[in-house]
Amino acid sequence: MNTLPKWIDIVLIPFLTLFLAFFVSGLVVVAIGENPIRAMQIMINGALGSDYGIGYTLFYTTNFIFTGLAVAIAFHAALFNIGGEGQAALGGVGVAIVALSLDGTHWLITFPLAILSAFVFGALWALIPAFLQARRGSHIVITTIMFNYIAAKLLGYLLNGPLKKPAWQAPETRRFEDGAQIPFMKDIGEWVGLEITRTPLNISFFVALICCYLVWLLIWRSRFGYELRAFGHSENAAVYAGISPFRITMITMILSGGLAGMMALNTVMGEQQKLVLDHVQGAGFVGIAVALMGRSHPIGVLLAAVLFGILYQGGTELAFEMDISRDMIITIQALVILFMGALENLVRYPVENTYMRMLRGSG
């Protein structure tokens, strides 16, 4: 069987797809009467051109790593977790409860507890759809989507009721005190003598990187990971081998929901330092695209998350700098997702064919 060399598979095809995506986006920019080259410059420069831009890019990247890993780990067990949005929202509640009750202490105490709490809240929110799937056969795609709405309403209730800052109009909690302020990259820079512009990039970024490694370890280097992948490839074979579908479904969804919930560390404890209604900002859904693009491999998820971070931060800069409305920017982001996620074969087949012809020609 002829296979493509790795460099074509990993470097050339994604690069060409990305190029095509940006080309079509450029046509959209031209269609609304703006200069696409300038738009491109602003996007790239805004995302990577300064420590400010990079800070924001990596801040968004952190969100997408968590939600991307959440979707990826479920993919390996052939489970499609679309509930990242709701699980992350609930993770935020977990973070807020710890932070609000313990912010008189020190972040070295609150942060680990917040990690735990975010994981548990996210996991619990995924556990109900998991149980319904494993025991009652309700399809997890439907239930996790529905749980997103329930989570949004629940968050709305909590922020208008028990968790709301007293005598305040906006539905948000009070700001966390010093004891729940985790170090920002600016602070970390100061520890080692670097001057970094203030951005919301914080220590959660490193937690996300560690999670990448742990997920890789779990899926490819553990017994459970083997069972999980076997289950994902063929449920019948897995059952025959003595693997319990119930156990795999439950544990996978706990891990998946927990990872999605941990995203809240970055937004609630890092960026906002309070719980607000839409702290997830759609990252739960972007996680699906990230996992697809990253082929459910932690390294791929990391790279795809960086790309989406660039798109998000670059897109925001575009809204600041040019007369392009926010809806147009979503269109451009969507085009990139469409090409990278769904239309990869558009590039793959011609590249494969050309390569094979070249091989035959020379050999």
Added chain:
Amino acid sequence: MTFFKTLAGTAVAVGLATASFAEDIKPAVIFDIGGKFDRSFNQASFEGAERFREETGIEYREFEIQSDAQREQALRRFAQQGNNPIVVAGFAYGSAMETVAAEFPDTDFAIIDMVVDLPNVRSVVFKEHEGSFLVGMMAAMKSETGKVGFVGGMDIPLIRKFACGYVQGVKAANPDAEVFQNMTGTTGAAWNDPVKGGELTRSQIDQGADVVYHAAGGTGRGVLQAAADAGKLGIGVDSNQNYLHPGSVLTSMLKRVDVAVYNALSDAKNGEFTAGFSVLGLAEDGVGYAVDDNNQPLLDDEIVAAIEEAKAKIIAGEIEVHDYMSDDSCPVS
């Protein structure tokens, strides 16, 4: 002591900054979630900024946030790039403003609908209850069924303040009148949900209401539409919305967000920017009601005379309209 030193230092810094930027200012305006074309609150602030641009030729930077989480980023971004002054309209910017304005003591900020107590922030709030009182009176006098409606956007004290002023006005004109009140929701989405606004209005009309007042930003488009479709009367808010359905919009409760934005920008240009907070009511022409060709035929002399009399009395202090936010309760309902 340290506090006062900081305060004095900042005041000096602000003074200097204002003086040096007086000739050549780089203003920025940030809109709230409804977007600058919401025909209501944000559009009023957009119009104020546009008026400044047309009169002075000074361009301003602008940004429409997509989510609550972007508030801080937008403020910090503009401040970091040296924009000054930075004007935002919306109560929800309160906590973001507290953080960012403290980080950039040399930048002048203005916030509308919220009080932020910092030496470089101008806070502008309105006496919405006074304007709502007048349109409430008008609604009651115009109503044939003796039943009128109110549709609020997000259920927050500010919107209850509108409702409470309105009900007081209704009862002042007709003590037996009945007022139906509904809020659209409890999240920011309630500002931009015309479909639900229309549903709430239809349900109030089904119960007998024939004049419906909205304080719901973009949601209000649905309220006015539904009222017009049913052959009833709507009352607009913030901007003059009479033109949206000529003949079916009784009046609009004007809240001069545009003036507040314009003043903040032009004061900065003239080097006269001051921090602190101001309250704009009927006396300051900060609130009022709109009369133009579109609603003139709906208003007879008797109504106008009664409203003008009430307006004069409120300004003179003879009628005191209760402010919901002063004690979080409303004496009438």
